[in-house]
Amino acid sequence: MNPNTKKRQVDFQVIAQWVNEGDRVLDLGCGRGVLLEYLKQKKSIYAVGVDIDFDRILSCVKRGVSAYHGDVKNLLSTFGDNSFDRVIFSRSVELLDEPDVILADALRVGKRVTVGFVNHGYWKNRLSFLTTGAGTVNEVYPKPWYETLRSNPFSLSEFEAFCEARSIRIEHKVPLGGNWRDECKLLPNLLAGYAIYDLAK
């Protein structure tokens, strides 16, 4: 397994802790359905993944994960209130066109919302920009800006300020250190490389 794959799966265990047996789970930006496959095995959930990329949908089909090829915002609008126990954004909030609107709708559709994201305030990112004046290219951001999707990176403190402003309750949060493995309790906005939030209305 390459280190990138390992990093991508880092939030699986944390997210699985918050998922109950048999939950209805919607994963927005589900990629190849690996997280949902894992949750199906661990917690026998009803899983639905959403992605805009055909090849990833194809992988979901292979994994036996129900998937919807299309726009997250459009699909959310077709679901009733609280129709899922949990809506997950794993590294996908930074790719949304209207994060504010979509997170609000996710909180309407899901009883709980999980957001996992790379902390843009992590000290290495700050140092890199300070010293080179250029965006980071590393294993987390493997490609230069002109080869990646439009992305809107944000830091832990920015995310918490957003939750505060929108009266979104943070039920749990797990900041992870630079290795994305050990919990990081000290100065998370500076020292956490990745964070997972469990949100409620």
Added chain:
Amino acid sequence: MNDSEQSPQISEEGEVGFVEYQDYVSRKPFHFESGGSIPELSLRYETYGRLNVAKDNAILICHALTGDHHCAGVHNVDEKKLGWWNFMVGPGKPIDTSKYFVICSNVLGGCQGSTGPGSINPETGKRYNLDFPKLTLRDMVKAQVLLLDYLGIDCLHAVLGGSMGGMQTLQWAIECPDRVGRYIALACCARHNAQAIAFNDTGRQAIISDPAWEQGDYEPDEPPAEGLSVARMMAHITYLSDAGMEAKFGRRRRVVDESKEHFDVEFEVESYLRYQGQSFVSRFDANTYLYLTKALDRFDLHGPNSLDETLSVVTSPGLVVGFTSDWLYPPQGNREVVESLLRLGKDATYAELALDAGHDSFLLRDKKLYELIDRFLNR
């Protein structure tokens, strides 16, 4: 992201080769949803591959409006055209005949061997023509159920089809949830929108206003050829796309015969459509065209209460595939079906393919479509 996954090697492909059709005949009266009935019915079908001992490896393919039971192989050495889904059906292909027993039948109401308006009513010795009962897609499925009973198949591994075949597939999942292992509906919808009904009716009016139609009582060798041909020409446009037609024909011209009057064929696209219209007349019955297009227009999974209510009985996993350039049954109509299934907590997947062949994209030999069907059938 560089997280692509290797596609499995596609195994060596073969062909189903020579095939023969068979006729299933039921001597019992068949009752239509509309209340009408016919004293007996016949369904023409083909099968490929072998039914296993457990009888659990059967796949039913449902054909589109003007398709038929001949979806793979050839009937004889002189036949130039392969079955309509030949690239999809055969040993080593996504619908793998070395694993599955594949069945495809001409629909009830059809004109390629199954009982339809052009068949002889055994009670009168005359063709049914417009005495044939009002037809629905449920009737078509009900007739296919009789065929499966006859073949001794309790549960299908899968049902699949495109366009009208996709709608029959959905109807199968609704009518017989315990007999459908999984289903794939391509380029379909839960009901016709106004545009689709409008196109169908324009086609029907072309037929009906042809004097040769004779209120449906034409002789088989004197069909309303002009009307049917125009209906086909127009419908054929709806199966293609702007980009696809542009790429295929553009404004390319034919050599014009100056001695002829100036509405003679001038552009390639005119020539192509006229040929499509004329060749259609030789293989398709005008009354069947009227009956089948009406059945499609009446098909409505939103009724009588809601789409969610209609689909609530579905239990099998399903895959619905839309095509970006399909403006007859646009992606939205395909998506809507899956959105409803997901609201209901069903196992359902929606995939969309960016192909430029319009509605007929499901008939393209495309690698992605190939993989999608292969993976869903064999997951």
